[in-house]
Structure formats: structure tokens, C-alpha cells
Amino acid sequence: MINYLKESTFAVKEVVTDAWVVTRDNYVSIATLCFLIFLTVSTSTFMAFFMGELHIGIRILMSLIFIMSYCIVELCLIKYIIRLLDGGNPDIKIIETLPTRQEIVRFLIGTVYFGASIFLVGVLLMPVLYLLDLVLNFAVREGWINNFTDAGKTIVNVAVAIAALSIFFTFIRIVFFPFFIIDKHCSPFESLKLSLATTRGNFVKLLFIFVGLVVVQALVFGFFYVVVMTGFRLINFFFDYDINQYISFIVVVFSSFVIVPFTTAFFAVAYRKIMHEYKGDEHPDILHNIV
Known part of the structure; x- marks a missing residue:
């Protein structure tokens, strides 16, 4: 390592x-x-x-x-x-470095694919966030977390962190x-x-x-x-x-x-x-x- x-x-x-x-x-x-x-x-x-x-x-x-x-x-x-x-x-x-019409079109389409890939990653995270919500609600009922307000803040913070890391990972790959x-x-x-x-x-x-x-x-x-x-x-x-x-x-x-x-x-x-x-x-x- x-x-x-x-x-x-x-x-x-x-x-x-x-x-x-x-x-x-x-x-x-x-x-x-x-x-x-x-x-x-x-x-x-x-x-x-x-x-x-x-x-x-x-x-x-x-x-x-x-x-x-x-x-x-x-x-x-x-x-x-x-x-x-x-x-x-x-x-x-x-003038010799100008992209061809085909390259421009492919780049624009590729950019759409790029954005769609980022969006798809967000959609795939939905089940994870749903499970996270269930876990935190269970933690509230068990008294591990004080109230639903704290749980909501935790969900938001964790969701933002997961989304940012996932988007960054996807960005690096494509x-x-x-x-x-x-x-x-x-x-x-x-x-x-x-x-x-x-x-x-x-x-x-x-x-x-x-x-x-x-x-x-x-x-x-x-x-x-x-x-x-x-x-x-x-x-x-x-x-x-x-x-x-x-x-x-x-x-x-x-x-x-x-x-x-x-x-x-x-x-x-x-x-x-x-x-x-x-x-x-x-x-x-x-x-x-x-x-």
C-alpha cells in the first residue's frame, strides 16, 4: 500500500x-x-x-x-x-485545430450523456437514502438520537456527503x-x-x-x-x-x-x-x- x-x-x-x-x-x-x-x-x-x-x-x-x-x-x-x-x-x-462538425456534435451528445450519468447516480442513491432514513428513525425510537430534528439534520448531512462523493467518483471515471x-x-x-x-x-x-x-x-x-x-x-x-x-x-x-x-x-x-x-x-x- x-x-x-x-x-x-x-x-x-x-x-x-x-x-x-x-x-x-x-x-x-x-x-x-x-x-x-x-x-x-x-x-x-x-x-x-x-x-x-x-x-x-x-x-x-x-x-x-x-x-x-x-x-x-x-x-x-x-x-x-x-x-x-x-x-x-x-x-x-x-485553423488546423478546429474540431470537425462531427466532433462538436459528438462532444455535445457526450456532455448530455455525462450529465445523465451524474443524474443516474443520484437516482441510484435513493434506495440508500431511504434505508438511511429507516435506520435513523429506528435510532430515534431507541433513544440513540434525541429527536426527529436531529435525525433530519443527520440525514441531510450524510446524504450530501454521499451524493458529493458519488458524483466526484463518477466525474473522475468519465x-x-x-x-x-x-x-x-x-x-x-x-x-x-x-x-x-x-x-x-x-x-x-x-x-x-x-x-x-x-x-x-x-x-x-x-x-x-x-x-x-x-x-x-x-x-x-x-x-x-x-x-x-x-x-x-x-x-x-x-x-x-x-x-x-x-x-x-x-x-x-x-x-x-x-x-x-x-x-x-x-x-x-x-x-x-x-x-
Whole structure:
């Protein structure tokens, strides 16, 4: 077990390092795609203030346009980083990374499958929560818990914890489906099956990897926040100018130019590593790879 934990820790370090190197060495090229992400997110945020006054049909249309634009740019970023990891030309043009119409459709359908999988996990938890309710009611009758109010609070807390862990577990198992669509040209359902198959037996390692991603992002965001807020405090000290109105804009800039590119590179590196270690079937079934 100790050796496995050491191996998992090494995997985290290796994935973080490789993702950082790819992002750092090619950031000028990646920044172009990041700028497109920034335009999409900032435009959608700006339009959100005015869409409430528009007709429902126009709002739906605009929302679909923004979602489609973000998906296209994100798929471009995934394809670009995968080519870099495979030793591709760093001077590749953006037009060459544009996803095909089939890839976009498959990604959108796969996203629906992704959401449906999360929802299905919630439905499957219902019997568990029902049994939990029976157990806690029995505990109240036996005097182990003071009253039904305490039991209700316990049920809510335990249910939230179980739901969060189950959703997180499901997320880890199927989060790589876009990479199979872009890299292997798989169908939406096939990409979910491959994601389940390649992550089978690697939950602890993937958990360490995702925790590493969260820690790195927290450290980077903390540093960014301290530097930016220190600068703003100096501006306020000398010019007495309120900068709080720009906080949301700063968050969008940070997310678009720091979080999104590094996170995408992180997932791409993790995807390449689990694919390198995968020795299973090219067309796996679901039942044997769920657990």
C-alpha cells in the first residue's frame, strides 16, 4: 500500500510537471485560444445583464451560441495540446485545430450523456437514502438520537456527503470522454465506455492527481489574489479609487488565461498517461468497468 501511495504521489508530480512544461513552453500559442475563451466568457457575462429583457427565444438562442462557441474553443485547445504532447509542430495554426462538425456534435451528445450519468447516480442513491432514513428513525425510537430534528439534520448531512462523493467518483471515471472523441474519433457512448475502462483500478492514483491539481490551482490563485489585491490597495491608497467593480473582470481574465489552459494541459497529460498504461479491450463494455 505504501509503495502504491508513493507511486501515486510520483504520478501527481509527473503530471503537474509535464502540464506546466507544456503550458509554459507554448503559452504564446495557447494564449491565442485563451483569448478566444476570454472573449466568449466575458461576452456571455456582459450579455447576461441584458438578456433578462429579451424574448425567451432570443435568450435561448444566445445561450446556445455562447455554449457552442465555448465548446469549439475548448475542443481546439484539447486538440492543440494533444498534438504538442505527441511531438507535433508548436507553430501549428489555429485553423488546423478546429474540431470537425462531427466532433462538436459528438462532444455535445457526450456532455448530455455525462450529465445523465451524474443524474443516474443520484437516482441510484435513493434506495440508500431511504434505508438511511429507516435506520435513523429506528435510532430515534431507541433513544440513540434525541429527536426527529436531529435525525433530519443527520440525514441531510450524510446524504450530501454521499451524493458529493458519488458524483466526484463518477466525474473522475468519465471526465476523459472529450479526449477520446478528439484523439480516437470515438462516438459519444464509446468515449464514455473507454473513459470508464481506462480509469478502472486507478481511482486512488487519479484522486491524488486531481487533489494535486486543486492544490496547484489554489496556490496559484492565492498568489495571484495577493499580488493583485496588493496592487489595488496601493492604487486606492494613492488615488482613492474603488476597484471592486472590476473584481469579476479580473476573475474572468485569471480563469481564461491561467486556469483553463493549465487545467486542459493537466487533463491531457493525465489522459496520455492512463492511455499508455491501458492494456484492455479497444471496445470495452460498461458492466465490467463500472467498479
